[in-house]
């Protein structure tokens with residue numbers, strides 16, 4: 001396991017830089033390489049574990065801001081419906097990294113709203129089953145797919161208990177340099193890894209939530225906002241019976 | 254038993270080439286379908302982000318499972334020293350390889366990035382049962398090929414028994430491995446059952462034998478070889494036992510599931526209100542796949558006719574496809590319990606709103622790809638028996654038992 005865990009960010013970025021230069025115009029590559037100048041020379045360490053706490057009480061019914069922000073940040077809005085595709089079918093085929101879910105408790109009838117995305121499991125089933133090792137967990141707890149060795153077998157999608165992953169069903173004409181995307185590969189939320197690797201400390205969904213339902217940060221740092229909130233309020237992991245020690249926690253569910 | 258002689262498949266050339274051409278056309282169409290899906294992406298199929306494994310997986314898993322079962326006939330002859338089965342061993346080994354090739358071809362062509370096959374061969378995650386299966390499959394082909402060689406080459410005959418036992422053990426591991434692909438998916442109610450792996454082993458016995466019987470009778474009929482009742486009845490009785498065992502495992506699987514409350518919803522879905530999956534379960538899996546062949550095989554008169562036996566074997570094959578369909582696609586269509594104790598009122602990503610199952614309808618290219626796998630298996634088998642001596646010259650009752658009195 002550890003060899004997978006410790007795969008450094010430099011390695012990953014090197015690969016994505018190659019991907020970028022293959023897929024986008026030269027000017028754009030230049031720009032990204034410049035942007036990558038400083039903080040990325042250090043390897044990812046397990047000193048940090050990125051995580052999230054979501055207060056479902058604050059998540060508003062009917063709001064879709066986090067989803068829209070994620071779609072934009074990660075270029076998901078650029079994935080167009082192929083010509084001739086059936087609307088209803090395509091709706092089930094197009095990728096989603098985050099989604100808004102509205103629940104009703106079967107006994108009490110209480111309504112809960114929450115955003116759902118990859119839970120960044122400490123023991124991720126998707127990583128365990130992946131035949132090639134494309135699905136991997138970084139030392140800082142982020143679970144993601146190396147799109148250069150993903151063969152598109154979709155076993156990880158079968159194994160993920162949260163249905164967090166999407167398969168790219170069609171050719172993608174336009175993509176962002178920091179989110180390489182290719183037909184036939186699988187992807188899922190990566191906690192806006194490109195931001196974190198640039199030294200930023202927030203995710204797009206968190207920034208977009210005006211109700212402050214999402215707190216993101218370093219679970220290993222007792223002083224971080226997310227650690228303090230976790231200490232203060234009772235929180236749960238979804239499907240905690242599976243003992244995956246998720247990086248995303250929920251309160252008031 | 255007299256010494257067994259083998260010979261190449263002796264049908265007339267035009268017939269042989271016609272047959273190959275026909276299968277070639279089917280394979281070409283299927284290859285076209287695969288290219289179409291690969292070129293456009295999976296949006297042209299019925300597969301979605303909810304039903305991620307579609308019809309190609311049904312065919313692929315069926316063929317792979319049948320492959321290990323087809324070797325059974327040879328194993329009974331070698332590992333268990335049943336002399337009657339010895340002349341049947343060569344074809345059994347050949348079918349084991351060709352079925353596996355057919356199944357793997359479908360599996361690979363359905364990958365999102367089939368062009369990255371080399372990546373799959375060079376990057377291994379040893380925690381993944383899927384990666385292990387790659388070794389199990391290639392190893393299986395190699396060991397069966399060696400087994401066949403020892404079987405067919407007189408000089409190597411003395412090693413043939415250990416090779417046979419090795420192949421037999423390997424195939425048990427292989428089918429368990431295939432079954433475990435599902436066993437490892439703990440999050441999905443339908444798959445989280447220890448019984449799935451042994452059930453796959455017993456299903457493989459039935460499917461492999463059914464295909465074996467069909468191919469043997471077809472090949473023998475075409476070039477006028479005799480398959481005596483002695484051999485055939487032995488095989489068909491065995492088929493009956495296997496079909497009954499699958500039925501037994503089916504019962505145990507669902508009864509143990511019903512025992513655990515957490516699986517009630519899933520059982521309701523498969524057994525009662527799952528629409529097409531419920532229908533396929535009762536009509537396809539249970540009736541066509543289990544009860545009908547058992548009835549046909551043991552029927553006092555129909556069970557003794559070629560037609561009855563062919564019908565029984567065909568039913569096992571069709572029922573088997575339905576079985577795998579229910580397991581693979583039904584298991585995905587049933588919405589996973591992401592939020593136990595809650596009902597999903599709405600979701601931006603199809604989380605089984607109000608407990609509704611996920612939709613899937615197979616598309617034509619998917620079905621064509623699957624059928625192509627079957628055609629590839631047959632093509633390779635027919636070429637094999639034509640160029641090498643796989644078929645016994647005769648399986649007549651007299652040849653099998655010199656003391657046999659013709660009635």
Ligand code: SF4
Pocket residue numbers: 117118119120121124125126127143159160161162163164165188
């Ligand atoms: S939530 Fe799913 S995709 Fe994310 S780490 Fe866990 S198993 Fe993998």
Ligand code: SF4
Pocket residue numbers: 126129130131132133134135145149150151152153154155156157185186
């Ligand atoms: S689809 Fe890609 S990431 Fe997922 S299990 Fe297969 S190879 Fe790994």
